[in-house]
Amino acid sequence: MNMKMSIEKLKLVRPKENPKNTNLELxxxxxxxxxxxxxxxxCYICNLKMExxxxxxxxxxxxxxEENTNNVSEDVSQSILDKLLQILxxxxxxxxxxxxxxxxxxxxxxxxxxVAS
Numbered sequence: 616m617n618m619k620m621s622i623e624k625l626k627l628v629r630p631k632e633n634p635k636n637t638n639l640e641l642x643x644x645x646x647x648x649x650x651x652x653x654x655x656x657x658c659y660i661c662n663l664k665m666e667x668x669x670x671x672x673x674x675x676x677x678x679x680x681e682e683n684t685n686n687v688s689e690d691v692s693q694s695i696l697d698k699l700l701q702i703l704x705x706x707x708x709x710x711x712x713x714x715x716x717x718x719x720x721x722x723x724x725x726x727x728x729x730v731a732s
Contacts, residue, residue, distance in 0.1 A: 616688075617681050620695060624675040627706050630668070642666065643700070647692050654683040661699055672703050 644664045649657040656679045663672040678691065 616691075618691060618694075619679040620676060620698065621679075622674055622676040622702075624673075625702075625706075626671075626673040627703075627710070628671040629707060629710060630670065632712075645696055647695060649678075649687050651685075652677065655680045657687055659687075659695065661695060663696075663699065663703060670703070670707065672699070672706075674699050674702075 642665065644666075645662060647659050647661045649659050651657050656677060658675070658677050661674045661676075663674075664670070678687065678695070
């Protein structure tokens, strides 16, 4: 069964500091709720939470199937979960603390324009 999955909203709440434990186990509590839009489409809300690495990740999107269907199988939910876990790991890596070297740049003056009211 082919499907098209889209993501419309992402919400990530992560801890201020990364855990220092190198043997971190990411036990994930998750659930996906579906609401039928039409004969072959469902909107979904997926919630992911982890206790040891205190992060909350909520994704809202749409799943479209090639054929009419009345329900979403466990295989589809597992596929969505797998994809969202990949995204979560990438977002955590993107949002970790990084060192940034600031260079001195010459100041640029921007003239202000009067806006007619």
